[in-house]
Amino acid sequence: MSYDFVIFDCDGVVVDTETTLLAVFYRMVKERGLPEPGPEAFLETFRGLKTASILESLEKKHEMTFPSSFLSEYREECQKVFHKGVEVIDGIEEVLKNLKKLFCMASNSPLDFIRDCLTLTNLLSYFDGKIFSAYDVGHWKPDPFLFQYAADQFGFQHDRCLVVEDSIPGVRAAVAASMSVLGYATGKQAIALKQEGATVISDMRSVLTYVSV
Numbered sequence: 041m042s043y044d045f046v047i048f049d050c051d052g053v054v055v056d057t058e059t060t061l062l063a064v065f066y067r068m069v070k071e072r073g074l075p076e077p078g079p080e081a082f083l084e085t086f087r088g089l090k091t092a093s094i095l096e097s098l099e100k101k102h103e104m105t106f107p108s109s110f111l112s113e114y115r116e117e118c119q120k121v122f123h124k125g126v127e128v129i130d131g132i133e134e135v136l137k138n139l140k141k142l143f144c145m146a147s148n149s150p151l152d153f154i155r156d157c158l159t160l161t162n163l164l165s166y167f168d169g170k171i172f173s174a175y176d177v178g179h180w181k182p183d184p185f186l187f188q189y190a191a192d193q194f195g196f197q198h199d200r201c202l203v204v205e206d207s208i209p210g211v212r213a214a215v216a217a218s219m220s221v222l223g224y225a226t227g228k229q230a231i232a233l234k235q236e237g238a239t240v241i242s243d244m245r246s247v248l249t250y251v252s253v
């Protein structure tokens with residue numbers, strides 16, 4: 041199968057900040073009295089989701105209210121983490137350099153956040169002008185709209201697109217958008233992504249073998 045267009049998720053696929061940032065989020069909700077299980081279970085449950093939705097579901101589940109300043113305080117903490125450095129996913133630069141198809145980025149994060157991640161890792165030039173944020177279209181994965189919107193901007197049929205994702209909501213969005221999806225994961229997460237319909241890869245470089253070059 042060959043594809044015309046490749047859509048990359050940002051966090052966990054191109055850069056790696058999500059694990060660190062969810063740990064920050066976890067610490068902050070714990071400090072505000074949230075009776076949640078350990079950080080691993082927290083990460084498993086909330087990976088790939090919109091931050092405001094995570095907060096909302098915690099409030100509902102535990103019948104509590106976080107201060108309205110919580111999200112802005114969280115964003116400030118994220119900036120501090122950023123300045124300590126953002127990790128690049130192993131092999132991704134090789135993929136971006138050698139990919140012979142048009143590609144873009146589609147992420148549940150705000151555009152500023154995505155651009156900061158890409159700037160700090162010197163990857164912005166690969167995606168400049170081809171970044172789609174859920175915040176700009178008002179639909180977040182697992183809603184398929186963001187992926188479909190990105191493909192539509194370039195005039196590609198949805199079933200000719202390949203999505204690269206690392207989270208369950210991302211894989212669900214791709215499947216619902218009638219797109220093929222590679223799930224970048226290992227261990228338990230790999231099994232979960234496979235169950236959702238992804239073809240699992242454990243080495244990012246494998247993207248090149250799935251896209252006929």
Ligand SMILES: [Mg+2]
Pocket residue numbers: 049050051052053058088205206207210
């Ligand atoms: Mg992700």
